[in-house]
Amino acid sequence: MLRIENLHANAGDEPILRGVNLVVRPGEVHALMGPNGSGKSTLANVIAGRPGYEVTAGSVSLDGVDLLALPPEERAQQGVFMAFQYPIEIPGVSNMEFLKAALDSRNAAQGRPELSALQFLKLARAAAERLGLGPEFGKRGVNEGFSGGEKKRNEILQMLLLEPRLALLDETDSGLDIDSLGTVAAGVNAFAGEDNAIVLVTHYARLLEHIVPDHVHVLVAGRIARSGDKSFALEIEAKGYGWLTAPA
Numbered sequence: 001m002l003r004i005e006n007l008h009a010n011a012g013d014e015p016i017l018r019g020v021n022l023v024v025r026p027g028e029v030h031a032l033m034g035p036n037g038s039g040k041s042t043l044a045n046v047i048a049g050r051p052g053y054e055v056t057a058g059s060v061s062l063d064g065v066d067l068l069a070l071p072p073e074e075r076a077q078q079g080v081f082m083a084f085q086y087p088i089e090i091p092g093v094s095n096m097e098f099l100k101a102a103l104d105s106r107n108a109a110q111g112r113p114e115l116s117a118l119q120f121l122k123l124a125r126a127a128a129e130r131l132g133l134g135p136e137f138g139k140r141g142v143n144e145g146f147s148g149g150e151k152k153r154n155e156i157l158q159m160l161l162l163e164p165r166l167a168l169l170d171e172t173d174s175g176l177d178i179d180s181l182g183t184v185a186a187g188v189n190a191f192a193g194e195d196n197a198i199v200l201v202t203h204y205a206r207l208l209e210h211i212v213p214d215h216v217h218v219l220v221a222g223r224i225a226r227s228g229d230k231s232f233a234l235e236i237e238a239k240g241y242g243w244l245t246a247p248a
């Protein structure tokens with residue numbers, strides 16, 4: 001479903017990704033780990049089409065569609081979703097307006113009917129409640145003044161409403177207290193199914209006890225240095241990254 005071949009990309013003028021290969025099949029959960037600065041967010045951003053990166057070689061396709069040829073909004077319409085490591089605040093745009101606009105746009109692009117305001121409100125409230133976000137959060141500006149953990153939960157709320165084909169979750173666990181971690185993991189697990197796939201960037205094996213990955217990859221200096229199953233994450237937690245080097 002997601003196929004990345006020999007991906008090279010620059011952030012600014014710096015070469016960051018130096019030959020990433022990754023295949024993700026429907027129903028799979030992949031965890032992406034690796035030292036700070038190894039290129040995990042860069043990889044997620046390049047897949048999603050965030051500006052500021054330049055692909056210099058390689059390919060990325062989703063269900064056979066060349067993602068790199070599409071602007072970010074069309075990638076989203078193809079089913080790519082990204083939960084940011086650092087969610088941005090959009091003061092003046094209410095969270096509910098934002099979510100409704102995103103969902104309407106997705107539905108229109110996929111030829112699905114638009115939800116009425118009432119249908120949407122019910123759906124959004126139910127999802128928000130599941131994530132422990134109270135009703136007042138919907139009226140507030142997108143992430144405006146949200147605590148770190150609320151921002152992360154809000155990213156997952158977007159995911160639950162948009163039902164993407166591919167969810168890229170960039171350190172959605174960081175900054176969450178232990179209860180929030182459980183709530184967010186339950187949200188992600190409720191979403192995970194045979195028709196979608198998740199790539200989870202994380203530094204902590206603890207998350208992977210809640211969201212069990214099929215594959216764990218370690219990115220070192222812009223390449224996947226090694227992959228394994230979920231036990232590999234525990235090995236990394238015990239040994240660190242020093243023994244893993246980027247393949248030549």
Ligand SMILES: Nc1ncnc2c1ncn2[C@@H]1O[C@H](COP(=O)(O)OP(=O)(O)OP(=O)(O)O)[C@@H](O)[C@H]1O
Pocket residue numbers: 011012013014016034035036037038039040041042043052085
């Ligand atoms: N615009 C830019 N210009 C130059 N270098 C950049 C730019 N953006 C990112 N980088 C560099 O790219 C490298 C990879 O960054 P990236 O955010 O992908 O790392 P990461 O693996 O997600 O790290 P972390 O675990 O800290 O989140 C870093 O060294 C970063 O400083």
Ligand SMILES: [Mg+2]
Pocket residue numbers: 040041042085170
């Ligand atoms: Mg990062």
